[in-house]
Amino acid sequence: MRLTLWTYEAPPHVGAMRIATAMEGVHYVLHAPQGDTYADLLFTMIERQSKRPPVTYTTFQARDLGGDTAVLFKTAVAEAYERFQPQAIMVGASCTAELIQDDPGGLARALNLPIPVVALELPSYQKKENWGAAETFYRLVRALADPACARHTGGRPRCNVLGPAALGFRHRDDITEITDLLDRIGVDVGVVAPLGASPADMARLGEADFNIVLYPEIASTAARWLERTFHQPTVATVPIGVGATRDFIAEVARVAGIEVPAELAASASRLPWYSHSVDSTYLTGKRVFIFGDATHAIAAARIAKDELGFTVVGLGTYGREFAREVREAAALYGIEALITDDYLEVEALVSELQPDLVLGTQMERHIAKRLGIPCAVISAPVHVQDFPARHSPQMGFEGANVIFDTWVHPLMMGLEEHLLTMFRDDFEFSAEAAPSHLGHAAAASPATLQPATPQSAPESDTSDWAPDAERELRKVPFFVRGKARRNTERFARDRGIALITVETLYHAKAHFSS
Amino acid sequence: MTAALDGMIAATAPRVIRERGQREVFCGLTGIIWLHRKIQDAFFLVVGSRTCAHLIQSAAGVMIFAEPRFATAIIEERDLAGLADMNTELDLAVSQLLERRPDIKMLFLVGSCPSEVIKLDLGRAAARLSREHAPRVRILSYSGSGIETTFTQGEDACLAALVPELPTAPSGSPQETDSRSLLVVGSLAEVVEDQFRRIFDDLGIGPVHFLPPRRAADLPPVGPNTSFLLAQPFLAETARVLEERGATRLPAPFPFGAEGTTAWLAAAASAWNVPNARFLSTISPSRERSRGALARFRAELAGKRVFFFPDSQLEVPLARFLATELGMELIEVGTPYLHRAHLAEELELLPAGTVLSEGQHVERQLDRCRAAQPDITVCGLGLANPLEAEGLTTKWSIELLFTPIHGYEQATDLAGLFARPLRRHRDLASCA
Numbered sequence: 001m002r003l004t005l006w007t008y009e010a011p012p013h014v015g016a017m018r019i020a021t022a023m024e025g026v027h028y029v030l031h032a033p034q035g036d037t038y039a040d041l042l043f044t045m046i047e048r049q050s051k052r053p054p055v056t057y058t059t060f061q062a063r064d065l066g067g068d069t070a071v072l073f074k075t076a077v078a079e080a081y082e083r084f085q086p087q088a089i090m091v092g093a094s095c096t097a098e099l100i101q102d103d104p105g106g107l108a109r110a111l112n113l114p115i116p117v118v119a120l121e122l123p124s125y126q127k128k129e130n131w132g133a134a135e136t137f138y139r140l141v142r143a144l145a146d147p148a149c150a151r152h153t154g155g156r157p158r159c160n161v162l163g164p165a166a167l168g169f170r171h172r173d174d175i176t177e178i179t180d181l182l183d184r185i186g187v188d189v190g191v192v193a194p195l196g197a198s199p200a201d202m203a204r205l206g207e208a209d210f211n212i213v214l215y216p217e218i219a220s221t222a223a224r225w226l227e228r229t230f231h232q233p234t235v236a237t238v239p240i241g242v243g244a245t246r247d248f249i250a251e252v253a254r255v256a257g258i259e260v261p262a263e264l265a266a267s268a269s270r271l272p273w274y275s276h277s278v279d280s281t282y283l284t285g286k287r288v289f290i291f292g293d294a295t296h297a298i299a300a301a302r303i304a305k306d307e308l309g310f311t312v313v314g315l316g317t318y319g320r321e322f323a324r325e326v327r328e329a330a331a332l333y334g335i336e337a338l339i340t341d342d343y344l345e346v347e348a349l350v351s352e353l354q355p356d357l358v359l360g361t362q363m364e365r366h367i368a369k370r371l372g373i374p375c376a377v378i379s380a381p382v383h384v385q386d387f388p389a390r391h392s393p394q395m396g397f398e399g400a401n402v403i404f405d406t407w408v409h410p411l412m413m414g415l416e417e418h419l420l421t422m423f424r425d426d427f428e429f430s431a432e433a434a435p436s437h438l439g440h441a442a443a444a445s446p447a448t449l450q451p452a453t454p455q456s457a458p459e460s461d462t463s464d465w466a467p468d469a470e471r472e473l474r475k476v477p478f479f480v481r482g483k484a485r486r487n488t489e490r491f492a493r494d495r496g497i498a499l500i501t502v503e504t505l506y507h508a509k510a511h512f513s514s
Numbered sequence: 515m516t517a518a519l520d521g522m523i524a525a526t527a528p529r530v531i532r533e534r535g536q537r538e539v540f541c542g543l544t545g546i547i548w549l550h551r552k553i554q555d556a557f558f559l560v561v562g563s564r565t566c567a568h569l570i571q572s573a574a575g576v577m578i579f580a581e582p583r584f585a586t587a588i589i590e591e592r593d594l595a596g597l598a599d600m601n602t603e604l605d606l607a608v609s610q611l612l613e614r615r616p617d618i619k620m621l622f623l624v625g626s627c628p629s630e631v632i633k634l635d636l637g638r639a640a641a642r643l644s645r646e647h648a649p650r651v652r653i654l655s656y657s658g659s660g661i662e663t664t665f666t667q668g669e670d671a672c673l674a675a676l677v678p679e680l681p682t683a684p685s686g687s688p689q690e691t692d693s694r695s696l697l698v699v700g701s702l703a704e705v706v707e708d709q710f711r712r713i714f715d716d717l718g719i720g721p722v723h724f725l726p727p728r729r730a731a732d733l734p735p736v737g738p739n740t741s742f743l744l745a746q747p748f749l750a751e752t753a754r755v756l757e758e759r760g761a762t763r764l765p766a767p768f769p770f771g772a773e774g775t776t777a778w779l780a781a782a783a784s785a786w787n788v789p790n791a792r793f794l795s796t797i798s799p800s801r802e803r804s805r806g807a808l809a810r811f812r813a814e815l816a817g818k819r820v821f822f823f824p825d826s827q828l829e830v831p832l833a834r835f836l837a838t839e840l841g842m843e844l845i846e847v848g849t850p851y852l853h854r855a856h857l858a859e860e861l862e863l864l865p866a867g868t869v870l871s872e873g874q875h876v877e878r879q880l881d882r883c884r885a886a887q888p889d890i891t892v893c894g895l896g897l898a899n900p901l902e903a904e905g906l907t908t909k910w911s912i913e914l915l916f917t918p919i920h921g922y923e924q925a926t927d928l929a930g931l932f933a934r935p936l937r938r939h940r941d942l943a944s945c946a
């Protein structure tokens with residue numbers, strides 16, 4: 001048993017959902033108790049998908065356990081097939097259903113559906129989300145890739161791009177970026193999977209000359225199988241950062257057996273110049289701590305050291321499957337890798353190292369905030385703000401531009417904040433001073449320099465607050481309290497009320513709330 | 515009962531659709547998110563799987579980073595394989611936790627689907643650990659599992675677990691009004707509690723206690739002279755165990771809207787024999803203010819058609835408020851569980867022929883919803899964006915649990931929750 005507050009990864013069936021949701025024409029029937037549907041909102045809220053994930057849950061309850069949960073499961077599969085008419089169906093169990101030991105694969109096959117049924121064994125008490133995604137993708141590739149599929153003939157070299165999934169950090173934009181880059185290299189993209197792929201697309205994976213694994217956490221198992229089955233080599237360089245993108249171009253060219261256009265190998269990113277410009281000199285030797293999934297953490301470390309001139313003081317991952325790779329990378333910087341999924345260990349190391357910048361997940365963002373250290377997000381898990389509306393890849397040359405801005409921004413902010421604190425006692429920077437672009441009309445006189453609590457600034461000279469009304473006002477959340485105070489005082493003034501009571505407060509609230 | 519309500523009593527009983535199938539609902543663990551804010555020195559330890567931890571994390575949003583008072587003891591392979599004695603492991607996790615958090619006075623061991631399917635006895639564990647950690651920490655247990663509870667039923671299970679711990683209220687003959695006390699049951703925002711307390715004071719009703727209390731040490735007394743008012747409609751088990759301890763439930767509609775709040779307060783006033791004149795003079799200013807403010811919303815919302823997916827059991831009282839006080843039209847009112855006794859007063863107030871549904875087959879319910887094309891659909895976060903993308907306007911229901919919506923002063927906030935999505939839909943029409 002392990003005491004856990006924050007988990008970097010979800011259970012493995014959420015990994016399977018990420019694959020199903022990424023694809024077209026696939027439906028997932030999950031044997032799961034009532035309540036496990038919570039995972040839907042990761043897709044509809046965090047990723048803001050406009051469709052429900054293609055998942056049917058059996059949602060069994062206690063009263064079903066005495067009866068036949070197997071029948072419940074078969075009914076759910078049959079209904080899902082009839083309603084959604086998928087080209088392939090995935091079946092499996094979540095953690096609780098794993099304990100009651102119905103056999104989803106066997107039960108689904110007994111229905112003799114005229115489509116492929118892919119049974120998933122995802123051991124919930126040992127494995128986690130990324131493993132679940134990788135295993136699911138591998139099972140689908142095995143089941144759906146047509147072994148008789150012939151290699152394409154004629155035209156430019158062709159590759160499959162593997163790994164992008166639902167709920168992936170910037171997967172949507174990375175695909176755009178890399179597809180465009182491959183086109184300029186002179187390589188066609190056969191199938192992108194799982195994101196946007198249908199079972200029919202998966203059937204023709206064998207047509208391509210080679211595979212590109214963009215996200216090893218999700219696609220390397222499947223790529224190894226394709227290597228064995230279709231003799232397709234794998235391009236394993238992950239093109240995050242300018243150097244890595246150049247290496248990626250070189251590797252693609254070598255595997256495809258083509259020459260790369262000279263202008264493409266030269267820099268197509270603004271990062272190198274921005275990083276060389278004198279404005280960036282202050283970045284030199286900034287101590288940076290990096291934590292995330294292995295792929296993004298390793299890539300970030302290389303960019304930090306070679307492209308921005310930082311010193312990498314910490315490197316780690318929560319993904320135990322790729323611990324070896326992260327340890328090797330850490331050795332390059334003369335440090336020991338941190339392999340853990342316990343955020344308290346990460347926090348302990350960050351506070352011990354006191355870096356100038358933290359690059360990590362949503363969790364590191366909060367650790368850094370608590371410790372007052374600038375931070376940027378480089379890896380899942382992430383909140384809704386890291387599924388942005390704007391184009392913001394991490395990969396390729398545009399990805400490098402995005403990364404430069406994203407990482408330097410909090411440092412500039414940190415510097416500004418530091419200056420503001422340093423000069424806090426100067427009248428221009430005091431909390432009372434109006435922003436400079438508003439002119440000097442509101443500039444504070446030296447008399448107001450004493451630290452004043454902002455809320456206590458008198459707003460009205462006609463109304464007094466009764467003590468109980470003042471207490472009541474304090475129950476209003478701080479971010480609307482100022483508005484409540486102003487509205488109430490305006491209300492009282494307009495009516496010539498001299499003493500604001502609790503009643504006045506609520507009269508005003510009723511008056512203004514519509 | 516007020517005159518305004520009398521005129522709306524339904525002539526016929528509502529029709530109830532009962533369905534089974536996929537239920538797009540939360541489990542009772544979710545209740546922890548607001549309960550831990552309410553009881554300020556309690557800690558909630560879920561004994562479950564990574565799924566449970568992930569659910570709480572997803573539902574709690576940024577709260578998880580603020581050193582909140584809940585966590586999950588994740589069952590691992592070695593626990594299941596019998597390699598480790600699960601009770602020893604649990605004791606260890608609890609000791610670790612209490613060491614880290616010396617401020618904790620009450621610990622709830624919360625059962626989950628996995629812990630219940632493997633029949634881990636948390637009741638016994640709580641008793642054992644209580645002996646070990648007494649008197650510093652009181653340790654209780656309840657089930658928040660999806661197989662036993664739906665969403666808000668987690669609060670019911672938690673409060674029901676508290677009831678045996680409540681001190682016994684002083685006895686006395688029922689004639690001595692001095693020995694009577696009123697218990698308001700269901701977690702409310704503090705500002706709402708304070709408003710109700712003021713009104714009860716003005717009515718001369720007291721002493722008034724609230725369950726759950728703000729601190730573990732302030733458990734309210736209960737006994738045969740306790741009358742209780744449910745502030746929430748999802749407290750079936752809590753009500754049952756309070757009645758076992760001799761307390762009497764005061765039947766009432768729930769305090770949503772100007773009229774719902776009045777009827778709820780009237781139930782207590784009548785039990786305390788408060789003269790009608792005093793009752794009216796006490797509540798009238800608030801009721802009139804609330805009515806006036808609601809009138810503006812009524813102009814905007816009247817005639818709008820609303821569809822409720824099941825979620826919290828708040829659906830029936832809220833639908834009654836929307837129909838009787840704002841003139842909205844009810845297409846279907848879904849609820850995970852229909853407690854006929856506790857909702858009797860509400861059901862009477864629903865417009866004639868209202869269609870209710872209990873339980874869920876989400877696909878069929880979506881079919882009905884799409885066919886009806888409601889003006890506003892109240893549903894969970896898993897359905898809201900997909901329905902918006904289909905052109906329906908939605909109100910996500912979990913906000914109804916996190917926002918203060920009870921009582922006179924919050925009636926317009928409650929109406930506003932339904933008006934806002936409609937206004938937004940209208941305002942954005944040009945960029946659709």
